[in-house]
Amino acid sequence: MSVKRFVGATTRDVMRQVRLTLGPEALILASREVPEGVEILAIAEDDLGVMTQGAVAAEAPQVKSAAVTPTPAASPDTDFAALSSRLLSEMQEMREMLSRQPTHTDTEVDHSLQAWVQRCVLDAGFSQQLVEELLSELPPVLLVEQGNAADWLYQQLSARILVPDSELELLNAGGVVALIGPTGVGKTTTTAKLASHYVLHHGNQGLALISTDSYRVGAKEQLAIYADILGVDMYALSEEVSLKDLLNKLTDKHLVLVDTMGMSQRDQRLVEQVGQLCNGDLPVRLLLLLNAASQRETLAEVVDTYKAAATAAGVQLQDCILTKSDEAARLGPLLDTIIYKKLRLHWLSCGQRVPEDLVPVDRQLLVREALAIAHTNTAQETPKVLEKTVVTSTAVESQSAVVSKTGRTAAGLFAVLEQHVPDFNVLQQAWALIGLPVSLQAQRLSELYSLIPQRDCSAVLWARQKPLFGCAWLMPDLALSDAGLPLLLARQDNADLVSHIAWASDTLGVASHILPGLPEAPVWQWLAEREMPWIAVVHGNTFVHFQDARCKLVQLPSEQLAAYQGDLRYRGQSVQVVLQHWPVQMKSDSTQTQAWCATLSVPNSELVVDRYYWLAPDYAEMGDCIRLIFEQLRHDELPGLTRQAWSLLEASGLVAQDNELLRFLSTSIAALACYLDYMQTRWAIDLRTHLAHVLGRRSYNASVLLDAVVHLLVTTK
Structure with missing residues (x-):
């Protein structure tokens, strides 16, 4: 086999031809623009040694005579072929030359890479302390297989930012959460955003809002407007009723969000305010809001002062939300403060819209955004640095290699x-x-x-027909193969869910379904007529009738014996799953239904990771329900x-x-x-x-x- 010539309209087209013909190991020898587009010379890596030896032997006498003997005019193709031979010869000479020269030492590589890392991190607004930590952990050689220098830097910075295990951990955990922070940081708007997210995932029955801000004009009215839109209870603190008494009246609520009065970190009343928040019978979780547009010194002072006030009140301040990230020139100072103050970052607020401008934290994207300004300044230097990171002690590899x-x-x-x-x-x-x-x-x-x-599908995971959070499009439906692999399904335009389920049943042979919520009457009836097992994901505040009494699913007797217990890998960790079920009715005069609850906990401990609820028809067998529940839990991360x-x-x-x-x-x-x-x-x-x-x-x-x-x-x- 010899050097092959590929021609295409674009470089991407030609590279695809190269990979298909010579495989991904192919080496690019030369490229140029031609009337047809782009021309590339390439060779399979296995043939490189043979070709190099042959080219050197054949070209040696011609090179010596080229200086004294005239060369006749040649065609462009002949010139390009000759160029390839000369390139092969020069590559051999380069290898021999490099083998005679001393190689770069690890110290030289470190110095180049250290300078680049230091400039990137400092330009992004991170501290010198963090730079020194990163340089102390810098590998002497960063191989391409392990990611380039930028990938390494992203991973190192991301790993230092504390985030919750689940993006909804704050809302799922419930309890009393008090939003605290300086004046103007966005507490009232953020309270409304958190309330909106809670309602989207859990409904509005288990939520209450409290405003303690009696100083800022319109603060209570603004929160009351949001509460009315969401259909949740809202209370304004008054002199007649203390926060302690009010919270004691709201023990039936799963989550209580408290919007507090803004107070400067230098206000002497700060310790008193935090003390009043934490002086009740119920534990209060403090959530500090930090303005991303603030200076590093201001951020550090805010965190230190509020942490000290929390300690004085006998609680710990560990959680925070980043606000006004859209107004920040650099995110580095804020991330640096969060890292060294050991705060857990839950959400990112990036505008005034409710709830769209409050998004879960993606550490990788946050770090990439923080380093973007540094990469702009060092864009011309990066290729040189990355080239030096692949120098080894025995050879210098070409970019194509x-x-x-x-x-x-x-x-x-x-x-x-x-x-x-x-x-x-x-x-x-x-x-x-x-x-x-x-x-x-x-x-x-x-x-x-x-x-x-369209075969071997055990179930269909039907998607919610509303835009995916943070996107403008719907999550597609997924057919689950017998091996558990999700396969995409395309919904027919303007067709109702009954039609889709019928199509899946007839075409794919699907006999069980995982629904994103309680099915409407036509769907329920269609499935019941065929006795197709299904489960519907519901929240714990859903009302049912159990033993002639109306109650929420979360209020069903917890002493119910476990129907099944097993292990599962859930959101990157191993958990133990305990399933319980109860015979219930949606209404007092409706047909019997099964209620299911899955409690996910850390193995060999009582630490609960999460809890889920489902409803299923009474005719569904226990084995089918358990199988569908585990399938739904395995794919809980998909959105x-x-x-x-x-x-x-x-x-x-x-x-x-x-x-x-x-x-x-x-x-x-x-x-x-x-x-x-x-x-x-x-x-x-x-x-x-x-x-x-x-x-x-x-x-x-x-x-x-x-x-x-x-x-x-x-x-x-």
């Missing part, structure tokens, strides 16, 4: 996925559509939907992972894509990451280790696996 290594890593991992994950090739084909004009992407995508096999994939794809520079294609890719990648996370076969365990290694990580969860898959897809595009 570095790309080749990344290609080999991706090719090997993708080969495992192709072998063990059904229809991984559909995701690869969808990814290949990125190179097409936007006008063709939707057309080709509709053809891909038809390739998803959040889909948002993460969407953000990564947008940030990767893959712009001007059809939104439906990005939705397909985001959901497919998220489903793959979720599937890989809970699979316990040997190939999956090994693959997870390799994927985590791509990002330089030792541990993994679905989020890390998703990052690694996107990284490999983008870098090998």
Whole structure:
């Protein structure tokens, strides 16, 4: 085999030809623009040694005579072929020269990389203390397989930011939460945003709002307007009723949000105010709001003062929300303060809209945004630094060889996925559509939907028909294969849920369903007539009738014997699941229904991680209900992972894509990451280790696996 010539309209088209013909290990020898577009010379890596030796032997006498003998005119193709031979000869000479020269030492590599890391971190607004910590942990050599220098820096900074295990942990935990912070930080608006998110996930029955702000004009009225819109109870503190007495009257509420009066960190009354908040019979969780646009010194003073006031009141201040991030010139000072003050960051407020401008924290994206200003300043230096990070003690590798290594890593991992994950090739084909004009992407995508096999589907995970939080599009429905792999389904336009369920049953042979909420009467009747088992996700405040009494699901007797107990990998950790069920009725005169509760706890402890509720028809067998509940829990992360994939794809520079294609890719990648996370076969365990290694990580969860898959897809595009 010899050097091969490839021609295409764009560089991307030609590179795709190279990979298909020579594989991902191919080395690029030369490229140039031609009338047809782009021309590239490439060779398979295995043939490089043979070709180099042959080229050197053949070219040696010609080079010597070229100086005294005239060379006849040659065609452009002949010139380009001759160029390839000379390149091969020069590569051999370069290798010999490098083998005679001393290699770069680890110290030289460290100095170059240290300077780049220091400038990036300081320009972003982080402290010198953090720079010194990072430099002390800097590996002497950063190999491409472990992520480049920027990836390493993102991971190091992200790992230092404390976040809750679940994005809804604050709301799910319930209790009394008091929002505190300086005047004008946005406590009232943030209270309304948190209340809106709670209502979206749990309904409005278990929530109450309290305003203690009697100084700022219109504060109580503003919160009252939001409470009226949400349909929740709101109370304004008065001189006649103390906060302690008011909280004692609200013990039936799952969550009470307290909007406090803004107070400067230098106000002498601050300790008294925090003391009054924490002086009741019920424990109060303090939530500090920090203005992202504040200076580092101000932020540190605010945290120190409010922490001291909390300590004086006998409680700990550990939680915070970042506000006005859209007004901040740099996020580094705020993140640095959160890191060293050991605060847990729950939410990010980025505007005045309720609830859209309050989003869960994505550490990776937050760090990337914080470092964006530094990367702008160092953009011209980065390639040199990254080039030095792949210097080894024995050889200096060319850029094409570095790309080749990344290609080999991706090719090997993708080969495992192709072998063990059904229809991984559909995701690869969808990814290949990125190179097409936007006008063709939707057309080709509709053809891909038809390739998803309509077979071996054990259940359908029906999506909520409302936009995914933070996005303008709906989460697609997913068919679960017998192996548990989620497969995308395309809904028919303007068709009701009964029609979709009937289509899935007839076409896919699906006989059980996971519903996002209680089915409406037509759906319930259709399923009942065919005695198809189903479960519906509901919140704990749903009212049912149990033993002739009306109560909420959370009030059902907890001493009920467990129907099943087992282990599950849930949101990146191993948990123990205890299932209980009760015979209930939705109304006193309605048919019998099953109520189910899953309590997720840390193994061998009493620490509860989360609790879920479902309703199921009375004819559903216990085994079917348990199977569907575990399937729903395994895929509980899918919406959040889909948002993460969407953000990564947008940030990767893959712009001007059809939104439906990005939705397909985001959901497919998220489903793959979720599937890989809970699979316990040997190939999956090994693959997870390799994927985590791509990002330089030792541990993994679905989020890390998703990052690694996107990284490999983008870098090998």
